[in-house]
Amino acid sequence: MHRVKGYLRNTFLLGILTALPIIITYFFLSFIFKKVTGFLIPFIDFVASKSGITLTVFAKQSLSLIVLIFLLFIIGIIAKNYFGKKIISFFEYLLVKIPLVRGVYSSIRQVVETFQVSGGTSFKKVVLLEYPMQKKYSIGFVTKETSEFLNNKINNESYNIFVPTTPNPTSGFILIVPKCEVIELDITIDEGIRFVISAGLISPEAAEKLNSGSK
Incomplete structure (x- = not known):
C-alpha cells in the first residue's frame, strides 16, 4: 500500500x-x-454599437489584433517614405515640447534606437558581480562600457551592468561596476536569461543540455 x-x-x-x-x-x-x-476594443465597441452589430469577446479581440497589425504595417510604410518621415519628425518635435511627456518619450526612443542599432540584442556579455553585498553574487548583463565622463568620476574603467529581477528579467537595476570587480562568464546571453527566469533552477550547464536535446 x-x-x-x-x-x-x-x-x-x-x-x-x-x-x-x-x-x-x-x-x-x-x-x-x-x-x-484590448488596445482597440473601445473603438470597436463604439463602431459595433453604431452599426447595430453584436460581437463576442473573442471576435472583438481578434478584430482588434488584425486592425492593430494593419495599422502598424501602415505606420511602417509611412516611416519609410520621405514625407512620412517629415510628419513623424513633426509629431516627435511636438512631443518633446511637452514637459512631462518629453522625458518619458525620449527615454523610450533611446531604448528603441539601441535595439535597432544592435540588431535586437543590447546585452554584450554575462557577468557575476558582488551585489547586493560582499560575498553575495548576482548575474548581470553588460550593456556597454561606461562613458569616459563617469569613468573619470569614479577614477576607474567600468561597465554599465543591468541586474535583472526574477522571474521577470525586463525589470532590474543599472549598476556601474569597475571592470576589475566583474567576473566574466563564458555562457551565452540566452543561458543567462534562462537562469534568471527560472530563479536559478536552470543552470548554464542544464541550459546547454536543453539546447542540444532540442536539436
Missing part, C-alpha cells in the same frame, strides 16, 4: 512538473494577447 501511494504521488508530481511550463506559457501568452487586443 505504501508503495502504491508513493507511485501515485510521484506520478502526480511528475504530471505537474511536465504541465507547468505549458500552463505558464499559456497564461503568459494569454495575458499579452488580452493586453494587445
Whole structure:
C-alpha cells in the first residue's frame, strides 16, 4: 500500500512538473494577447454599437489584433517614405515640447534606437558581480562600457551592468561596476536569461543540455 501511494504521488508530481511550463506559457501568452487586443476594443465597441452589430469577446479581440497589425504595417510604410518621415519628425518635435511627456518619450526612443542599432540584442556579455553585498553574487548583463565622463568620476574603467529581477528579467537595476570587480562568464546571453527566469533552477550547464536535446 505504501508503495502504491508513493507511485501515485510521484506520478502526480511528475504530471505537474511536465504541465507547468505549458500552463505558464499559456497564461503568459494569454495575458499579452488580452493586453494587445484590448488596445482597440473601445473603438470597436463604439463602431459595433453604431452599426447595430453584436460581437463576442473573442471576435472583438481578434478584430482588434488584425486592425492593430494593419495599422502598424501602415505606420511602417509611412516611416519609410520621405514625407512620412517629415510628419513623424513633426509629431516627435511636438512631443518633446511637452514637459512631462518629453522625458518619458525620449527615454523610450533611446531604448528603441539601441535595439535597432544592435540588431535586437543590447546585452554584450554575462557577468557575476558582488551585489547586493560582499560575498553575495548576482548575474548581470553588460550593456556597454561606461562613458569616459563617469569613468573619470569614479577614477576607474567600468561597465554599465543591468541586474535583472526574477522571474521577470525586463525589470532590474543599472549598476556601474569597475571592470576589475566583474567576473566574466563564458555562457551565452540566452543561458543567462534562462537562469534568471527560472530563479536559478536552470543552470548554464542544464541550459546547454536543453539546447542540444532540442536539436
